[in-house]
Amino acid sequence: MEEILMKISRRNFLKVAGAAGVASALAACGGASSSTAASSAASGSASAVNGDVTIRFTWWGGQTRHDLTQKVLDKYTELNPNVHFETTPSGWDGYFEKLATDTATGGMADIVQMDYMYISTYAKNGSLADLSSYASDGTLDISNVDDALIDAGTIGGKMVGIPLSTSLVSFIYNPSVLEEAGVTAPQNGWTWDDFVSICKTVKEKTGKYGFGGSAFIDTNLLNYWVREHGVSLFAEDNKSLGFDDVQILTDYFQLWKELIDAGAAPNPDEYEQIATLGNDASPVITGDAAFHQSWNNFGTIGANAGNDTLELLVPPVKKAGEKALWYKPGMFFSVSETSKVKDAAAAFISWFLNSDEANDIMLGERGTPSASNSRDHLTSSGALTQKQVEMFDFVSDAADYCGDTPAPDPSGISEINTQFKNIAYSVFYGQATPAEAAQQFYDEANNILATNN
Numbered sequence: 001m002e003e004i005l006m007k008i009s010r011r012n013f014l015k016v017a018g019a020a021g022v023a024s025a026l027a028a029c030g031g032a033s034s035s036t037a038a039s040s041a042a043s044g045s046a047s048a049v050n051g052d053v054t055i056r057f058t059w060w061g062g063q064t065r066h067d068l069t070q071k072v073l074d075k076y077t078e079l080n081p082n083v084h085f086e087t088t089p090s091g092w093d094g095y096f097e098k099l100a101t102d103t104a105t106g107g108m109a110d111i112v113q114m115d116y117m118y119i120s121t122y123a124k125n126g127s128l129a130d131l132s133s134y135a136s137d138g139t140l141d142i143s144n145v146d147d148a149l150i151d152a153g154t155i156g157g158k159m160v161g162i163p164l165s166t167s168l169v170s171f172i173y174n175p176s177v178l179e180e181a182g183v184t185a186p187q188n189g190w191t192w193d194d195f196v197s198i199c200k201t202v203k204e205k206t207g208k209y210g211f212g213g214s215a216f217i218d219t220n221l222l223n224y225w226v227r228e229h230g231v232s233l234f235a236e237d238n239k240s241l242g243f244d245d246v247q248i249l250t251d252y253f254q255l256w257k258e259l260i261d262a263g264a265a266p267n268p269d270e271y272e273q274i275a276t277l278g279n280d281a282s283p284v285i286t287g288d289a290a291f292h293q294s295w296n297n298f299g300t301i302g303a304n305a306g307n308d309t310l311e312l313l314v315p316p317v318k319k320a321g322e323k324a325l326w327y328k329p330g331m332f333f334s335v336s337e338t339s340k341v342k343d344a345a346a347a348f349i350s351w352f353l354n355s356d357e358a359n360d361i362m363l364g365e366r367g368t369p370s371a372s373n374s375r376d377h378l379t380s381s382g383a384l385t386q387k388q389v390e391m392f393d394f395v396s397d398a399a400d401y402c403g404d405t406p407a408p409d410p411s412g413i414s415e416i417n418t419q420f421k422n423i424a425y426s427v428f429y430g431q432a433t434p435a436e437a438a439q440q441f442y443d444e445a446n447n448i449l450a451t452n453n
Contacts, residue, residue: 051082053344058088058102059113060095062279064304064365071361076348079357083344091278096414103127108336110345114161116152116329117218117417120238120408123155129335130158134346141350144371152329152405161332162349165367167295168325168398169224171195171313172302177290181205188314188397195291195316196259202290203264210264212282212289214271215256216424218417221293223406224315225252227324238410238453240446249438253427260428268425280305295330296394297367303387304365310387312394314401323403327395330367364388368395412452419444 059069066089073085088109090098096118102108108127122128134140142150145163153161178185181202186194199210215221223233225248232242259265266274266283274283283289285302292298293315302310314325333352335345352358359374363383368391369375378384379392423441426432432440 052084053082053341054084054086055111055341055345055348056086056088056109057111058090058095058099058109060090060092061113061366062091062301062304064280064301065089068362068365072352072358075357075361076351083348093275100414103336106338108338110336110339110341111349112334112336114332114334116332117220117409117413119153119161119332119334120155121411121413122334123158123160124411127337128158128160129337129339129342130160131162131335131342131346131349132159134343134350135159139343139350140346141354144354144373146370146372148327148405149329149370152408153332153334155408161329161334162353163329163332163370164353165297165330165364165370166327166395167297167330167367168327168395168402169220169315170294170296170298170394171315172284172292172294172298172310173313174284174287174290174307175309175311177202177206177208177284177287180208181290183290185311186313188401189320190313190316192255192316192318196255198290199259199264200262203262208287209266209283209289211259211291211293212266212274212284213292213294214266214275215252215293216421217275219409219413219420221315222252222420224324227326227403227406228318228322232406234406234410234449236407238407239450241442241449246435246438246442249441250435253424253434253437256424257427257434268428284310295328295367296391296398297330297365299387299391300365300385303385308385308387312390314398317401323401325398325401325403326405327402328405329370364391368392410449410453412448415448415452416445419448 057073059065061069069089070087073087077083077085096115099108099112103122114122114128119128131140135142140162142162149163149166150159153159153163173185175185178198182205183198183201186198202208202210219233226233226243229243229245229248231245231248234240235242256265260267279285279294279298279301282292284292285305285307287307296312299310299312302308317324333349335342335349339345353369353371354373356377359369359378360381360383364378369378375392378388384392420441423432423437423444427434427437
């Protein structure tokens, strides 16, 4: 049986490490204190890395992220001439399929941008290195990152993911499209009935989509919907779904069928065409839709694509006072277990997380920085755009709607997401009713979870 997910805080880790770990850390640092080592890592020093080192690095994102990340890597090499990078950036689509292939063939990159949805799977199959020792000896400075976020990347007692940012499931709206439709912009606390009504009005008045994305590319929005009903998407042991009431799923499929049938949201064929264009050409950015669902860094994506008018909203609520939202590690940097340069990779991650140089280049493109010192630096620097300030503020404003952060998605999540999308499409193509699709997904998801966990 695979080891059940277990979270530990840095404080508990250090208790377990004990004096032997501290002594080992001091020896590794040549007698330097851990705070000195942490300061060195944050400033970009890689003096502990001997000789020329090449770090293989892969991540997903749009062109803006690719360009900014490359500038960060160039800066790091400028500070550390012995450290070089081989990069394989890509879009989200196909990223984890390629990563699975690379992992299976032993070609996993040294540093991997990892998503909360998949980190549990890669941790449990032994593909990710435990970075605890680098945190203990000061190579990897996580002192400014909240324990809850560190815990989210600690699986089976191993620190396998360093959170780069914190983010929230969010709705984004285009004020110009709503104004064109004669609709007043909604406020946090709006309901699903409000959402459906506005989407239909936008379609009727403008011919544009009310909602321009898809609620079925993964289970994040479904997770929020399920939490609104007071239950969890997955059971604590990850061997089944966390609820018995299939009507929860039926209602979800029915809501989106209603919008698609009305032409207020793209049908599957339309969405697949939209998806090929990437986030920068999302209908909400181009002015062809009123709403989009993504993460709270989407406003900066819009601004980078030439539209700085987009606004953030908490997703619609089922009833007032619920706390179905959660703070999610936006993404992680993980190091592969097969990496030959783990120490150099850990030192770079520390610098990326904490240094003014890296943050002055990225400017929160990957979301609100997880390290408090980096948030403080950017907030006081005057370098943030208005949209970036709003992104940071949204994290605080949404606190009243947030409950506990769920555990990382279980093993088998990729297969569950595929089935979720395929079964949803069967509803929109008229091949199944919402009730039939709900039961099918419920049964198949439970079977996948039981098999993989």
